[in-house]
Amino acid sequence: MPLKIFNVLGREKTDFIPLEEGHVGMYVCGPTVYDHAHLGHAKTYVSFDLVVRYLRYIGYNVLYVQNITDVGHLTETEFGEDKILKKARATQSKPMQLVETYTRSYFEDMDVLKVTRPDISPRASGHIPEQINMIQTLIEKGYAYEVNGSVYFDVTTAPNYGKLSNRRLDEQAEGTREAVRSEKRNPQDFALWKRADPEHILRWDSPWGEGFPGWHIECSAMAKKYLGDTFDIHGGGIDNIFPHNECEIVQSECCNDAEFARYWMLVGSLNVPDPIEGIPVKMSKSLGNFVTVKDALAKYRPEVIRMFVFSAHYSNPVTYSDEVLAAASAGWERLYNAVRLTRQMMADAPNTDDGNSFDARVNQLKADFCAAMDDDFSAPKAIATLQEFTRDVNTLLNSGTTIGLSTLESIEAVYRELGGDVLGIIPESDIATSNNAQREAGLIELLIELRAQARKAKNWAESDRIRDELQKLGIILEDRPDGTIWKVE
RNA sequence: GGCGACGUAGCCAAGUGGUAAGGCAGAGCUCUGCAAAAGCUCCAUUCACCGGUUCGAAUCCGGUCGUCGCCUCCA
Incomplete structure (x- = not known):
């Protein structure tokens, strides 16, 4: 059965057909590194980790690119302030020093969460020439214009602008705060390059004077460089669908005269009940309602956090609470107990084929599990198949009958493959090595x-x-x- | 106001036309010196609400109510 993916572009679940047979090019919007990662980031990156792991499991050669945004972005409000510069000032550190600190912190956290590292983790600051090139092309083609050392994309030149989020220019509320001092032709035009004010530390030379790139252009430039003009899957958090993803699409397609990403997969946000009414609201740095990955790891095993992320379909929003984490923890415990018992029984099992009729059940699990995952990476269903399998395993292992080594090995192997390699919730082995x-x-x-x-x-x-x-x-x-x-x- | 997602048991959550997966919590039982673990049984005649289509709807259509996200930096 073919893998199906819900493509946000077109809002339809369709068969996944890669550009090049057997290969998948995938780009996921990475974090802006001005603080430690929180569980909202974990939800997104654990979700895409599962996508990558499963694609590889079913035989695809995946090239996974995820950027690190280490160039601050001026908000366009009157009091707008570059977050990286602000934090650097507050901590009395150099911007690039700050960014390096949190980049390392991010990778540390993801490593502990068993998130497979992207094949390429390009930094925005290391791709300024590529971004300038794209901007120049956009100007030459008439899609962008320069004003006072800044360059903007003219959204009226691109009829497809808004196709991902179904937004139409005339339906948008006229710019609220950004209209204040607009040098833009249209309120919805977005910056490709911004002139740097004298106090702006992160600055680069460009054909338009010293400045820094707009937020959206980095993803377009780095995706183009490492994956080509057109590639298979673009992922990210749903909160970036507009304007970020939309701008990426329009500038890339206008620059390259080619389709950008063919499948768009967006992950639902992580919510936190607000302390007063208990109404779930999005976990975010600016609201201050976040739990860092480091804090969460102090309370829960990484496998439990993954289990929690997989408890709902990736596209759904999920609300964080201790009660839900406790449920994930108990559910994980039961799975892992069965794996541990299997491994312990292997130590002194007879080398016979007693109980090998259970192999049919193992094969059934593989089929059920893959059917669930083929349906738009439905982790909750996939985990349910493992849980039902675990009940049967426990019944077998506690039945008092003799079970030969080969049967135990095939049980252990399927847990290692599906629970370990694909889901990343079953530790490799607890055999003491040190x-x-x-x-x-x-x-x-x-x-x-x-x-x-x-x-x-x-x-x-x-x-x-x-x-x-x-x-x-x-x-x-x-x-x-x-x-x-x-x-x- | 516009765009999008969603509303299924105490909690979480699958399920897109054929009569409600799975997990957690809870109750009872079995096994056990006890404990733990594990297994078994029970736990939604019903899917926010109101209409409609259909032999048949949680699933399709229309409407109502409610929640969240985006429209400003955000995964």
Whole structure:
């Protein structure tokens, strides 16, 4: 069954057919790095991580490009201020120093969340010449004009402007605050290049004097450079559909005389209940209602945060709450317990094919899982297939019958592939690798042995004491008919 | 005002014409020295509301109400 994607461009779910068979070019709008990433960013980038992982799983060769926006952008309000410059001033640091700090922070967070790194992470500041080139082309073709050292895109020259967000120029409310000192021909014209005021630190030479690029042009320039004029998938958060994505499209298509991205995938925002009425509102830096990825990771495992992100379809908005995270946590725990049990039973399973009729169930899972993912990357459905499978696995493993190694291996393998490689919610292995961890494991095994002796002698006080003390250290013991297993909390 | 998304059990959430997936929480049971884990059973005659189309609608059409996002920087 072919993969289907809901294309925001046209609002239709259609078969995904890449430009070049077997290859996918994908661009996702990355963060502006003037602060630590919050869970809203995590939702977007974990969502696209799943897209990339699944495309690769089903055999596509994916080239994944995600920019880093490290050039501040002047808001066009009267009191508008460049966020990077503002933050740099507040922290008494150089803008590029600040940007480097938060770029590193971003990658650290994404690494912990098991987000696969993009193949290319181009910085806007490193692509000024490419942006200038595009702007020049747009001027030459008559789509853009220069005024006082700034360059604007004339939206009236592009009939398709608004095709992604279904906006028509005449329906827009006339510019509210931006009309104040407009040197633009039309209120809706957007900046490609801005003249730098004397106090503006981030500045580059250009044919129009010293200045800095507009926000939208960087994505157009970097997508063109690394993916070509036309590529397969463009992603981002729904909050950037207008004006950012719309401007990207119009300037790229006018500059290149070619279609820009063929499939648009936009992720729903992460909301937070407002503290007074409990009404969900978007998590954002400017509202101050954000939870940083670092804070969230202090409370929840990365796999649980991914599980939370996957609990709703990527295009839906999701509301953050401790209750929902707790549910994700409990649900994840059940999945992972089954994986752990499978791995532990593999250690001393007979090398037979006992129980291999279960292989049919494993194949059924693969089919169900892929059917869910082929339907516009429906992670909630995909996880449901894993949960149903897990119930059957638990029944098998607790049935008391002998299960051969090959059956256990195929169960473990399917968890590793679908839960690990694709969803990124099943850790590779918890086999201790470091010397310290091996020593710790040996000590725990020794205590379990001592406890087993106490239990045999019905010395419940002693056996419970060992279990309780270990629990205080974060080691959980579970007694099974065939012995005691342990896990770290 | 314009554009877009959405309203399914206590909570989260699948489900786009054929009679309500899954998870969490809750109740009961089984197993167990106890605990934990796991399994079983129960938990929406009903899908915001009102009309309409249809043999049949949560799903299609029209309307009403409500929520969120975007239209200014934002993932």
